[in-house]
Amino acid sequence: MKSIISNIYINSPYIVKRLFANLEAIRRDKYRKSEDIDYSNFRTFKTVSQSYYNVSLVENFIQEAANNVPYYEFLKEYTTHSEKEFENIPLLTKEIVRGNLENLFSKNVVNINQQLWKGSSSGSTGMPLKYYRDKQSVTIERKQYNDFYTYCGCDINDKSVRISGVKVASFNKKRPPYWVYIDRYKQLQCSAYHISKETYKDYIRAFKKVKPTYATGFPSGWAALAEAMIEDGIVYKGLNAIITDSEGLSLEKKEKIQKAFACPVYQTYGLGEVGMCSVQCENGNYHILPSHYVEVVNENGNGVEDGNIGEIVVTDFNSSKAPFIRYATGDMGIMYRTPCGCKIETPYLSNIVGRIEDYILTKDNRKVTRVTQLLKPAIGINESQIIQVSREEIVINVIPNENFDKESMKLVVKNAKEFVGDMNVSWRVVDNLERMPSGKLKFLIRKF
Ligand SMILES: [Zn+2]
Incomplete structure (x- = not known):
């Protein structure tokens, strides 16, 4: 049924598409805001100088999971007074998530649809991984994105342009628009699938018409545009920053995007399962958001010394209704706790190195x-x-x-x-x- 609706949407005239996209935006907004959250209770992007491992925060979180989440009952046996003790908790792998979908959320959840977000990610083998995520975590993630956009010099109330995998035009479509304007978000939502040497000028024309002041989305989409532009010696000015998400971004491609759009590019790092957990500063380092606890571990699940490569393991503290504790991401990174020189004081990953399954x-x-x-x-x-x-x-x-x-x-x-x-x-x-x-x-x- 969903695919029938999506087909009708993709093939409908632009004006109908725009209407549908706006209705969907209203529905999502309602969904995101339906829970009142006092943000001051949470460690967010701006509260940067707190100690990284916060014992009381971790202990409360672990205790709640042990008492309410069937899968995490074993945590009753664990103490977490220090980072070393925390490391004793077994990693949560994608395989475990796959096998425990119904055991991984709190018994206190009375209405799954209202309190949890049902997600799906591509998983390590290309097989979709289904999971539940605490809706609170999703809402706070949105807020942190906004905080980060502001940090990057963007006004979130201004117009923006996003390139992503959201299907806004059928794959074989040969003429623009390959985008839809969402009035509610003041966002030009563009397809990453239609960028080519032949079409990139259409995108630039649309940007010039809408005049967005900042940009977001898939790095591969922005890089594809940038490469076509550089080849023709075209520079687009008018964006304060481009903030990318969802995929990795090499330094080489980042530089190309910066050249073609004459603005800085900031990459974010996260996974659908645990949300955005680190953001790139002006020095190119990925600072860990205080809402998350990130470790870099060896194959036994123990932390490696700073400066050494290991697998990135993430705990999302805003996910108490569907906790992900020590989630093995499959991505590799190198952690540092020494000052980076920028304004964000949290520990950082110097780079995110490929995916662990990338071999x-x-x-x-x-x-x-x-x-x-x-x-x-x-x-x-x-x-x-x-x-x-x-x-x-x-x-x-x-x-x-x-x-x-x-x-x-x-x-x-x-x-x-x-x-x-x-x-x-x-x-x-x-x-x-x-x-x-x-x-x-x-x-x-x-x-x-
Ligand atoms: Zn920094």
């Missing part, structure tokens, strides 16, 4: 990470993506530009074999990279 699995079960290095010899490609089809085969999708050198791909294949061993490595030119069901782009997709 090629070789015939002999080795995990080859940092797979971007396979592409190093390539000359003249805009974007690329590795598809591991089986243990025997990887295919490299490339989107070439006019400097493309086919010969260099021979070196890529040779180079790749040095990393992955005896495997069939081939490459092909594609128009679009493959996306996850959620619309996110991933550099490496493993199909088994």
Whole structure:
């Protein structure tokens, strides 16, 4: 049923679409605001100087989970007077979430639809992961986004432009609009799926007409626009900042976006399951929001020394109705607690390094990470993506530009074999990279 409605929406005339998008915005607003929250009770982005591990906050949170959430009954045996003790709590993995959907929320929840947000994320293998999230956490996340936009020099009451995976036009649509204007949010919501060398000027024209003062959305969408603009020597001015979310963003692409739009780019980091948990400052570091507790751990779930890489593990303190405690994100990072030099004083991740599942699995079960290095010899490609089809085969999708050198791909294949061993490595030119069901782009997709 949902897909029928969505099809009607996607194919309807612009004015009908705009009406529907606005009605949906009103419904969402109502949903977000239906619970009165006293924000002063919460540690938010602006309250930065508090001690990172707050014993009483953690203890109350853990106790509530132990008493009310069936899955977390075992927490009654745990004490959490210190960070070291907290580390004894077993990690919450995606597999556990998958198997305990109905045990992971509080017995005090009387109306699931009213108190919980039902979400779905792409999960580590591309299989959708269903979960419940405390609605309070969703509401506070929204507030923290607004605080962060303000920090970045944006006025949240001004017009904005967003590029995302929200489907606003059918995939084969060849003429604009590839967007819809949502009056209630004063937001031009644009499709990430329709940006190309042929269409990017339509987007710029729409921006010029609407005159947004700040921008948000998928980094891959903004980078695609930026790359097309740089190729034609076009710069768009008028945005105070672009704040990206949902996907990773390389330094190289960030710089391209900054060049094409003549404004700073700030990346945020979070997951649907636990919300936004860190934000990038002007020095490019990802500061942890005080609403979350973030650890970087080794394969045994114990914290690694600052400055060392490990898996990012997140606890969302606003999620007491559906708590996620020590959630293993599958992302890798390096933590620092020394001053960064900016105004935000919380610990930070210096960078978010790939995804833990981003590895090629070789015939002999080795995990080859940092797979971007396979592409190093390539000359003249805009974007690329590795598809591991089986243990025997990887295919490299490339989107070439006019400097493309086919010969260099021979070196890529040779180079790749040095990393992955005896495997069939081939490459092909594609128009679009493959996306996850959620619309996110991933550099490496493993199909088994
Ligand atoms: Zn900083």
